[in-house]
Amino acid sequence: MPLSSPEIAASPSLEMPPGAAVVEFKNVSIGFDENQVLRDISFRVERGETRIILGPAGGGKSTLLKLANGLIAPDSGEISIFGKSLTGMSEREIFELRAHIGMVFQESALFDSLTVEDNVAYRLHEEHVHEAEAHDRVVEALRFVELEKAIDKFPPELSGGMRRRVSIARAIISRPDLILYDSPTGGLDPITSTTIIELVVKQRDVSHTTSLLITHRLQDAFTLATHRYSQSTGHMEPIPNGELDPSTKFLVFNEGKIVFDGTTRELTHTEDPWLKAYME
Amino acid sequence: MKLVSPGAFAKNIVASVQEYSLLSGRAIGNIFSNPRYIADTFTQMDSIGVGSLPIVVLTGFFTGCVLALQAAVSLKEFGAINMTGKLVALSMVKELGPVLTGLMVSGRNASGMASELGSMKVTEQIDAMRALGTDPIRKLVTPRLVATVFMLFFLTIISDACGTGGGALVAVVLLRLNGPAFFHTAYMSLVGGDIVEGLVKPLFSGFIIATIGCYYGLRTTGGTQGVGKATTQAVVASSVLIILVDFLVTQLMIGIFGR
Numbered sequence: 001m002p003l004s005s006p007e008i009a010a011s012p013s014l015e016m017p018p019g020a021a022v023v024e025f026k027n028v029s030i031g032f033d034e035n036q037v038l039r040d041i042s043f044r045v046e047r048g049e050t051r052i053i054l055g056p057a058g059g060g061k062s063t064l065l066k067l068a069n070g071l072i073a074p075d076s077g078e079i080s081i082f083g084k085s086l087t088g089m090s091e092r093e094i095f096e097l098r099a100h101i102g103m104v105f106q107e108s109a110l111f112d113s114l115t116v117e118d119n120v121a122y123r124l125h126e127e128h129v130h131e132a133e134a135h136d137r138v139v140e141a142l143r144f145v146e147l148e149k150a151i152d153k154f155p156p157e158l159s160g161g162m163r164r165r166v167s168i169a170r171a172i173i174s175r176p177d178l179i180l181y182d183s184p185t186g187g188l189d190p191i192t193s194t195t196i197i198e199l200v201v202k203q204r205d206v207s208h209t210t211s212l213l214i215t216h217r218l219q220d221a222f223t224l225a226t227h228r229y230s231q232s233t234g235h236m237e238p239i240p241n242g243e244l245d246p247s248t249k250f251l252v253f254n255e256g257k258i259v260f261d262g263t264t265r266e267l268t269h270t271e272d273p274w275l276k277a278y279m280e
Numbered sequence: 281m282k283l284v285s286p287g288a289f290a291k292n293i294v295a296s297v298q299e300y301s302l303l304s305g306r307a308i309g310n311i312f313s314n315p316r317y318i319a320d321t322f323t324q325m326d327s328i329g330v331g332s333l334p335i336v337v338l339t340g341f342f343t344g345c346v347l348a349l350q351a352a353v354s355l356k357e358f359g360a361i362n363m364t365g366k367l368v369a370l371s372m373v374k375e376l377g378p379v380l381t382g383l384m385v386s387g388r389n390a391s392g393m394a395s396e397l398g399s400m401k402v403t404e405q406i407d408a409m410r411a412l413g414t415d416p417i418r419k420l421v422t423p424r425l426v427a428t429v430f431m432l433f434f435l436t437i438i439s440d441a442c443g444t445g446g447g448a449l450v451a452v453v454l455l456r457l458n459g460p461a462f463f464h465t466a467y468m469s470l471v472g473g474d475i476v477e478g479l480v481k482p483l484f485s486g487f488i489i490a491t492i493g494c495y496y497g498l499r500t501t502g503g504t505q506g507v508g509k510a511t512t513q514a515v516v517a518s519s520v521l522i523i524l525v526d527f528l529v530t531q532l533m534i535g536i537f538g539r
Contacts (some may be wrong), residue, residue, distance in 0.1 A: 029427075040463075046411065066407070069411055071407050071410055091415065095410075095413045095414075095415070096413075098411060098412070098413050099413055103408070103411040103413070105404045105407065105408055106404070107403060107404060109403060109404035109407065109408035110405075110408075111400075111405055111408070112399075112403075112405075122412050122414075123412045123413060126315075126412065126413055126414055170412075254368075256506050
């Protein structure tokens, strides 16, 4: 895997109030059609942290990411991103905030009528970045996900794994301060899943971007916690001596509530019977 | 079919009207502020206007033909067959041209908008657009609204012309009437109020087609089945509204122009 270029790795600085978390949920609840999806959720994600969100399907994990991006509003509670409360923010102000957030959707959500290049450059085109510069940055982002050859293809011509990689390229092209991954390995075979996780590890270790990642595969979650990206070999490798990545932490959901919020070591040494059963 | 209480049913209707009004209001408001998606508007004009041209030309032409044939049978009984041109022109310009064009474009484009936006909605492309900092109403709805209103206006004029031409062809070839006399009576029968009535209607129809098509598309849920349902609902709702608004505009125009 080639090394990422410095441009991709560089992240623009965003002014945050002192002591503020990148993502902070305070007593957030939301429901749809009398079905309570999230109940009184509170947690913080600090700068540079990778927070893995685990839990059974239908537990409100995707809803949580949409809340974090301001795509939906909570029924109660407060959500702050980069220290700014989303409550009462106008749609236009949220759009400005989203310029610092990249999101990888569950089913990629690529625009079918646009080529890979136009999909990846979508945000740059919206910002009226010069065509030549936009093209260079697209090539750079596609090189990061090893898909330069697919630049002229349309999404329906790509495999599921390739679509997911294009989606990652689209999320990182604006050099965001926060990346939200909604099941980036969902529905993929184990080999392709490992490729995607390797990209997530690479993004984490090269640019140190704060991220929230949903996954249903415990194996992927623990790969993230136990591996690091080696710039010398251009590959992901296990952290020596069984050490764990300090920036990777876990959040486990069940029936709309947080049942675990802590480090990898705390999770693996938990005495909670439900968590133990879930992990097994 | 799931039964709902009358209260819940009424609430759903009020909520839908509110959502539709907000969508329409924001789509109109976006015309007057930046950013404007001019290229998307031209693309939609091509798709909606140029793409609908064959169907509008054929519908208008054959409607004019049938109108001349039917009118001649009735007018002959009163010895007024020379008034065929007047009847065809008035019917086409005031009523059939605007309504049939509206219905044809509705069938073709309201369904197209609902299915395209509905597919984008169920595949999270609308959410992705918002996540990438773009307002989907500004990017998707406003260009379709502007393009439909603008192009339907000209499509109606083309339909009127084709209908009158079709009527003239039937009058000359089948009914053995005098061609110049047909056009003369047609021309003399039309006054300013008739033209205004015929050209105001497509503005309303265009608005209905675009906003209803986009509204049903953007509220699609439930995968491919939901897309099909949204498409059907968009065509039904827009067709009924076009005819309802046609009635109201006609009533208004009669009040203003006295005919």
